Amino acid sequence: MGPDYCNNVELASFHSTSKGYMGECGYRGGYMEVVNLHPDIKGQLVKLLSVRLCPPVSGQAAMDIVVNPPVLGEESYAQFIKEKESVLSNLAKKAKLTEDMFNQVTGIHCNPLQGAMYAFPQIFIPSKAIEVAKAHKMAPDMFYCMKLLEETGICVVPGSGFGQREGTYHFSCAFVESEADGGLSVFLYDG
Structure with a gap:
């Protein structure tokens, strides 16, 4: 879409262990990326996220596998x-x-x-x-x-x-x- 478009559009992306191809339903873990978010909105988002409880350890472990899958040469x-x-x-x-x-x-x-x-x-x-x-x-x-x-x-x-x-x-x-x-x-x- 070109650099001008990418540098000016507010964008939020989400992914989770239960909604991706891994389909690990019940594991509450995920991530969000925001790009070009207005500073005031970003501040409110950080405030909102700061008061939440963290996901269970099993969800965090599953998310680690989602973002860091085995690579060529590893046993699995x-x-x-x-x-x-x-x-x-x-x-x-x-x-x-x-x-x-x-x-x-x-x-x-x-x-x-x-x-x-x-x-x-x-x-x-x-x-x-x-x-x-x-x-x-x-x-x-x-x-x-x-x-x-x-x-x-x-x-x-x-x-x-x-x-x-x-x-x-x-x-x-x-x-x-x-x-x-x-x-x-x-x-x-x-x-």
Whole structure:
């Protein structure tokens, strides 16, 4: 994007042990990098972070492995690469399966999934349903998600909480491989 862009844009990046390819759910550890943050905002951020408790030791240890993985020549390198490639390959297969499954459903469109274990498909809600949702004082995608839960037991999160483009509707869900039958399950993503 060029040096002028990079030198002027405020940017925050986040990564955690549970949301990266390592998928170590439950290990509370992560990091954040901020670039070009306004000094007043940075001061408030430092103040906020200073009053928090530290993550558990296990989360800190897991984060150390995330940022310092084994390197070529180390004893565990071959096993690490094998496991990493297996995890990434399985995630890619599940992502493609999820995308294809959603795109077979009338009224849903899912763009190619990239990274993590989350899908954010667009839902096309009929205008009559949008009117009913508004009559219930609900965002149309929230109304859709509640009806989906009530009628099928499937629980997803409405996209309106993520700042979607005006006039479009989405939901968020997590997908994982079912260990029992090798199939695919969609679970609630609770943010």
